[in-house]
Amino acid sequence: MERKALVENIRRKGSFLCVGLDPDIKKLPECVLRKENPILAFNKAIIDATAKYTVAYKPNLAFYESMGLEGWIALEETVKYLKANYPDQFIIADAKRGDIGNTSQMYARCFFEQMDVDAVTVAPYMGEDSVTPFLGYNGKWVILLALTSNKGSHDFQFITDNDGKRLFEHVIETSSKWASPEEIMYVVGATQGKMFEDIRKVAPDNFLLVPGVGAQGGSLEEVARYGMTEECGLLVNSSRGIIYASNGEDFDVAAGREAEKLRNQMAELLKAKHII
Numbered sequence: 001m002e003r004k005a006l007v008e009n010i011r012r013k014g015s016f017l018c019v020g021l022d023p024d025i026k027k028l029p030e031c032v033l034r035k036e037n038p039i040l041a042f043n044k045a046i047i048d049a050t051a052k053y054t055v056a057y058k059p060n061l062a063f064y065e066s067m068g069l070e071g072w073i074a075l076e077e078t079v080k081y082l083k084a085n086y087p088d089q090f091i092i093a094d095a096k097r098g099d100i101g102n103t104s105q106m107y108a109r110c111f112f113e114q115m116d117v118d119a120v121t122v123a124p125y126m127g128e129d130s131v132t133p134f135l136g137y138n139g140k141w142v143i144l145l146a147l148t149s150n151k152g153s154h155d156f157q158f159i160t161d162n163d164g165k166r167l168f169e170h171v172i173e174t175s176s177k178w179a180s181p182e183e184i185m186y187v188v189g190a191t192q193g194k195m196f197e198d199i200r201k202v203a204p205d206n207f208l209l210v211p212g213v214g215a216q217g218g219s220l221e222e223v224a225r226y227g228m229t230e231e232c233g234l235l236v237n238s239s240r241g242i243i244y245a246s247n248g249e250d251f252d253v254a255a256g257r258e259a260e261k262l263r264n265q266m267a268e269l270l271k272a273k274h275i276i
Contacts, residue, residue: 001090001118002139003182006207007231009055009088014267014276016232017259018056018092018209020239021046021078022063027244029251039067039074042251044081046243049256053263056090056235057082058209079115090235091117092143092209098123104133112137119143121187121209124171128178135179142184146172147199149189149212172202181205188227190218190236196226205229211237213262220262224269232275238262 010016023039035041047057059078064071082089097107097120111120112134119141122131134142147157147168157168172186181203188199190212199208208227212218213236220236227234238258246254270276 003207005088006055006090009090010232010270011276013053013055013263014270015053015055015263016234016236016266016270017054017262018058018090018235018237019046019050019054019242019259020094020211020237021057021059022239022243023074024063025067027247029247029249031249032251037070037074037077039064039071040077040081042243043074043078045252046255047078047082047086049252050242050259051086051089053256053259054089056092056237058092058094058237058239060094060239076115079117083116090119092119092121092235093117094121096121096123096145098126098130100126101129101133104130108134108137112140119185121145124175128174131175132178135183140183142179143209144171144175144184144186146186146203147188147192147195149191149218153189153192169198169202172199176203176206181207185209185235187211190220190223193219193222194226196223200227200229205233207233207235209235209237211239213238213241220265221269224266224273228269228273228275230273230275232270232273236262236266 021043023042028038028042032038032042064075082091093111111117121143122134124144159167185207186203188208188210190210210223213220242255242258245258
């Protein structure tokens with residue numbers, strides 16, 4: 001999906017919500033477990049209930065790979081379902097890949113040719129030749145890990161050089177030379193709050209994928225205050241807070257209700273910025 005189409009969808013829906021499709025077989029409602037393919041049935045129900053409020057979906061591959069072949073099939077069928085029924089949705093494979101060049105080429109082929117998603121998350125630790133194989137696909141995006149929402153982010157990402165520049169700033173500044181803001185986004189955790197100001201100094205035009213709103217305690221208002229651009233420039237992800245809003249037979253209705261709440265908050269923030 002081209003950047004223009006993504007921005008238009010954000011404006012049309014008054015939303016920059018991304019729903020994380022992270023189905024844990026041990027947490028699924030009993031009514032779903034009785035289905036022939038419970039993961040796929042769960043995902044379809046969540047998608048149908050939330051699609052009108054979202055602009056993106058982000059399946060985290062670990063939740064599928066942990067179930068072997070059946071999980072991978074469920075993932076591919078989920079992507080096919082989205083593309084067939086909700087073609088306006090931006091699909092992110094949250095894979096956090098990154099390896100030597102020829103291996104990264106195979107990962108890129110998997111996600112952009114075989115699965116045909118719009119974006120894949122990539123770990124930049126191994127440098128340029130581990131990332132560039134993902135670049136150059138028309139309408140496809142690399143989403144690089146930059147400043148994450150977990151507690152351990154401080155172990156490495158805030159290491160400072162003699163000039164006071166932190167590692168996450170080096171990652172963004174260096175990688176921004178590899179491709180334009182039409183191809184690279186960055187992962188920045190919602191729990192980082194005011195740090196979005198510093199992110200925007202080194203990535204003023206890039207879209208940011210923002211996990212950590214909801215269950216991890218990130219503030220949507222802070223993210224928008226410090227990170228929103230004139231085109232919005234944000235995809236804010238919520239996973240557990242939406243997909244596990246209920247473990248009863250109304251799980252999909254509850255998910256839709258939570259997605260609508262977030263969309264409504266986002267619409268107000270977009271209006272305040274005069275984006276819609």
